């Protein structure tokens with residue numbers, strides 16, 4: 591992946607020195623760290639980054655994250671990516687902790703994240719109320735034209751968390767990110 595532009599931006603930003611590193615700027619920096627499973631959406635928009643705390647002397651950042659699946663083999667890599675990104679913008683010490691105390695669920699995907707998924711032809715998971723219902727599974731909207739006149743081709747797409755559909759309106763096949771409660 592090429593984050594050349596972003597890196598350059600941040601280098602300009604940090605080279606002005608004495609600039610305050612706020613928790614807000616840490617969130618913004620992590621908005622450029624993509625989910626390794628779906629490289630079109632950031633870990634922030636995916637709802638994986640659950641908390642960021644900056645020490646009062648601004649020397650240390652503490653980040654908490656909850657990956658989408660506990661068996662996610664990319665966890666170590668994700669921790670490293672988060673760590674490296676914050677070091678890059680000038681934080682001296684970064685601690686990243688992965689926790690599953692509160693499991694990830696698909697409602698945590700931000701509105702911007704949902705738009706990003708759509709832009710890449712991936713239907714975002716419908717918002718749920720804590721349980722998977724038949725209605726929820728049938729509530730699928732084509733990411734290209736917004737039509738709900740869609741058929742499911744297979745409940746299993748290229749990965750377990752996606753299903754394959756066909757839009758009867760714009761005649762395109764698309765994947766949906768399945769809801770997770």
Ligand SMILES: [Zn+2]
Nearest residue numbers: 732735757760
């Ligand atoms: Zn369509």
